[in-house]
Amino acid sequence: MLLRHTPKEITERKALTVNPAKTCQPIGAMYASLGIHGCLPHSHGSQGCYAYHRSALTRHYKEPVMAASSSFTEGASVFGGQANLLQAIDNIFTVYEPDIIAIHTTCLSETIGDDITQILGKARAEGRVPEGKYAFHANTPSYVGSHVTGFANMTKAMVDCFATSNGHKSKRINLIPGWVEPSDMKEIKRIAGELGVDTIVFPDTENVLNGPQTGKFSMYPKGGVTIDELKDTGNSRGTIAMGRLASGPAALALDASCKVPCQILDLPIGLQATDRFVDALRKMAGVTVPDSLNLERGKMLDIITDMQAYFYHKKVALVGDPDQLEALTEFLVAINMMPIHVLTGTKDKAFEKRIKELTADLPHKVNVKSGGDMMLFHQWVKNDPVDLLIGNTYVKYIARDEDIPFIRHGFPILDRIGHSYFPTVGYQGGIRLLEKILEALMDRQDRDSSEIEFELVM
């Protein structure tokens, strides 16, 4: 047994986290920053932070993840990081030539109280930020919230620093996709394209973190939202934010600063959430849904019809980030599965309420927790076993110990390749999720059935 010390009996823990179901803010900020074209993320902390974040993102996306650091030493920790950051800005613009530096803080620089607004003001006043280039920041203390919070803070900072309004609303619509795969961002853009809606998607990591092999390395790949587009978000007709936690704050900030009305929706994972996204976008843009999308929706529904016999009342345990889990839970309930253990490491009261609402009619007790960890999740599974596990790569240790089928979803996925090229959002992504779920269940049935029961046609 790989997690041989995890007891079945659950005891309350107040101080000790075992096997976290979250990580820290700066990595989310780094991922969001990579969704700006020509941007070099910068970690204002000691070297370990960006080394860890770059490694984790690289292992998940299998792409170059470029970022810089203020490389704090003990001296900088005592005297403040201003000198380090100023020097870093000089060196980055000279050596790595980005259009923009997106700075995020760390627990180190937050604890000593570095004032990035003041340091950046000084950098600009001293001409360290070249003409036509930019540097901005988000505060992302690691001891508050989670990686999702960091993503949300950096996305909001893009609005705070760049969105302006010229008083004339354009026909464009802002789409904030949340922390999803580059392939998901691409799919969201494709759906908007099918509707014929002109959009600004930010952050946008498509073609940054799912790039092609061309024989050439580029520090700043083709993808990403441009600064001009970010500025123009203030003139858009409206904003659709996907994911309450990851995208909500940026949408609200845009409403407050530039009077761009917003709708905060779930991530468009599964049939109903995708329906709501398409419907909201249709109404906001004043367009009709084309046959092509109706066709896609019909195909997804057809597949659900064909598969439902195998899903009925199968128990599922899922762990991950709140935005993903809320959409997934609704989807699983819709296809008659029973999500009975739903846990996130990110603290969020609204999450627990929402999952309880979504699962209220299930004929089974449902465990829900925000701010929990994977050890508790594992203990739930030990006490009330399930037919399927959904979560990031770390869940495979539970899957093996408890011998339960498992599909990977969320961050990080460290042991498989392909997730950044295929979406799970939209109708097409939904079809892929359905296929994955069925395959996991059927493979198990094939493995476990006796020779007498083993069947060719299932």
Add this chain to the structure above:
Amino acid sequence: MELMPKEKTAEETDFRKDIDPQGVKKEIMDKYPPKVARKRSKQFIVNKKVDEENYEEIQANVRTIPGIISQRGCCYAGCKGVVMGPTRDIINLTHGPIGCGFYSWLTRRNQTDPSTTPDHDNFMTYCFSTDMQDREIVFGGEKKLKAAIQEAYDIFKPKMISVFSTCPVGLIGDDVHAVSREMEEKLGITIFGFSCEGYKGVSQSAGHHVANNGLFMHVIGKDDTVQEGEYKVNLLGEYNIGGDGFEIDRVLNACGIKIISTFSGNSSVDHFANSHTSDLNLVMCHRSINYVADMMEQKFGIPWIKINFIGARATSDSLRKIAQYYGDQKLIDRVEEVIAKEMAPVEKAQAEIRPRLEGKVAMMFVGGSRAHHYQELFSEMGMKTLAAGYEFAHRDDYEGRHVLPRVKVDADSRNIDELEIHKDPERYHPRIDEKELEAEERHGIMLKAYEGMMADMEEGSSFSIDDISQYETEKMIELYKPDIFCAGVKEKYMVQKQGVPMKQLHSYDSGGPYAAYKGAVNFYHEIDRMINTKVWSYIRAPWEKNPELAAMYANE
């Protein structure tokens, strides 16, 4: 149709001979602001002997310049991740916000076999953290740390707990050592802390030193049980990535050499506690573990020798060195038998791959010893290492230990404790003649000696580059077009985007073991596969190769 990779012609590979290394250095330094260039120039060396025993000095173990993208990590990573991480039967509790514990959770490929210790404990699959919140940053985290230790004890009943400090812990002044002492007294198990805050030192190296000190003070020498065995050694600085340690164990076992403890691949704290009963310490990764070797010599009288089990030839040399150290004919004969048996399949594999790899060029920027050790494997394949460097090593790892008296200790190194070691009144007994210890030589084998990486590199045409930057990496690849590049996961994809195969040599990206004999064969095949893969030949689409055809139709 070009399905097979095109063989490079002799002229194509020869272009490197026409490049002036000093010109390369100048071209790269020219991009930097003057202050940066001055500093980087001292860390970017064209290898050259200045006299009989000295190489051109390289600056190492100095601060990375802010904004210059480096491979390096932090003190915590070196302490918790590298040295303490591979030990299975201790609860490693990270005191800090969640990230540090999360990122060091199972991300190095250290294999472990719990079935070899009686209690079968294995906590390596777990991540333990106090998940510090803003209230602890404001009011202090000691109370939460105490409660976390209590909860860890109540649930898991471990025999040992260690606590790792992250950046904010040092800044807010939590005393992890006092808390550990208090809880040790209360719970009656060994509990100790590490002051390995991320900002300490200039790289992971500081963390290695902190970890060495902690092990030495709290674990090593606590169990005096004397085990059976004629030749008893400890293997220091071998982390069992991809099962390297298992392969080394197999070979040493075959020779009749017993490993009391490995630091720290496939390790148990019980083995550490008993390690002072060995005759000899074998130092593999000099950088990360030489402190323990030195301290064990001073306190217990155990000599150490440098060995290297990466590369078949290096493995044979190391085995002969151990045998000669003991000077026992039985062991010398046994070692020769093992070498003869093991080398047969190795030579067969070499004969197979050499025609395809002869003359190819490698670059490697890893670790504190690996950039040296792996040159052995490449030379066995007929390949040359044109540029190499360490991420976190010191001058002695490049130039050899004889420069140690001349190495300046700066402020960043001074904040890592140097323990004052005395002879243990009961446990000190010199394993060899005191005169030999003093002369640092036995049977012609130099003790405590390491000649460093530069000694094995070609003069005048090869580079030693310390703490190589992203920019320098990109330029070296562009200018020299190496046939293979070795570094870590952060560098992997930027190298491969340039059409150059990239092998991770910290924690191998896949495969292994690569140590000793079977490992060497694995590595030959891996490099053969990587260099001769067809994938690079597909980069240009057919229509990019013959664009004129489209023009023909367009003109019609």
